[in-house]
Amino acid sequence: MVLLETKELSKYFGGLRALRDLSIEVEAGEIRGVIGPNGAGKTTLFNVISGVYKPSSGSVYFKNERVSAMSPSEIAARGAVRTFQRDAVIHDFSVLRNVAVARHLHTGQTLLKTLFGNIGRLQRQDEEKAEEILEFVGLYDLRHELAANLAHGFQRVLGIAIALATEPVLLMLDEPVAGMNPTETAHMTGVIDKLHKERGMTIMLVEHDMKTVMGICERITVIDFGEKLAEGPPKEIKNDAKVVEAYLGAEDFVAQR
Ligand SMILES: Nc1ncnc2c1ncn2[C@@H]1O[C@H](COP(=O)(O)OP(=O)(O)O)[C@@H](O)[C@H]1O
Ligand SMILES: [Mg+2]
Structure with missing residues (x-):
């Protein structure tokens, strides 16, 4: 069952197009990695799904309901929840x-x-x-x-x-292990893995740390310049020529291949 669907989602900030006709589908119970170079539009995607930003065009469907005209609290009440870096605590x-x-x-x-x-x-x-x-x-x-x-x-x-x-149904995590030491990273990764495996929670994970993404995600969507560059299981993504090219210079990615 498709839990979340974005249809040709675009988001402009003035003349800058942060998302370009981005269509993705996330299955219920899936753990989906979302990766891409800095400025690719990953955080913008979460902000549009969670209603923080309205899309410039295109739609977001959650549990088959069009949520892209709703407020963040209405969307959260339906179970699509994103975490923020600090402010909730x-x-x-x-x-x-x-x-x-x-x-x-x-x-x-x-x-x-x-x-x-x-x-x-x-x-x-x-x-x-x-x-x-x-x-x-x-x-x-x-x-x-x-x-x-x-x-x-x-x-x-x-x-x-x-x-x-x-009680989220879909949990969106934006760089959850950023700035963490290895012990903290292992703890956080364990929590995410348990949420998925023991609670069957649907998770979207934006993460810069390739080891974490490749280790716990079943499918990965790669975004570059607001567009979907590739999508598939970690093994395919690692060897995808377009992805490797987009990441050239990002040594952490190349080093971990
Ligand atoms: N509120 C905003 N106002 C103007 N530009 C923004 C805003 N949020 C993001 N952007 C721009 O949109 C692009 C995508 O940003 P972002 O989604 O944060 O990328 P990522 O999370 O993949 O690093 C970047 O060029 C960024 O500068
Ligand atoms: Mg970001």
């Missing part, structure tokens, strides 16, 4: 509270009520769900720590835990 809340609050908001509390103090009245079930999520992502032992005190890698995992509190 509230630094002076505990790890547990960060996830419990996200859960609380997701299950119907209005933002206004939250701002006026009701945030203190988290339901026990919000905390229980948050504990379960933290267990899953390997942050349970750190649940009472202030988020601000977490190492960079753990903060990024917390960002995923917060996203999980909203």
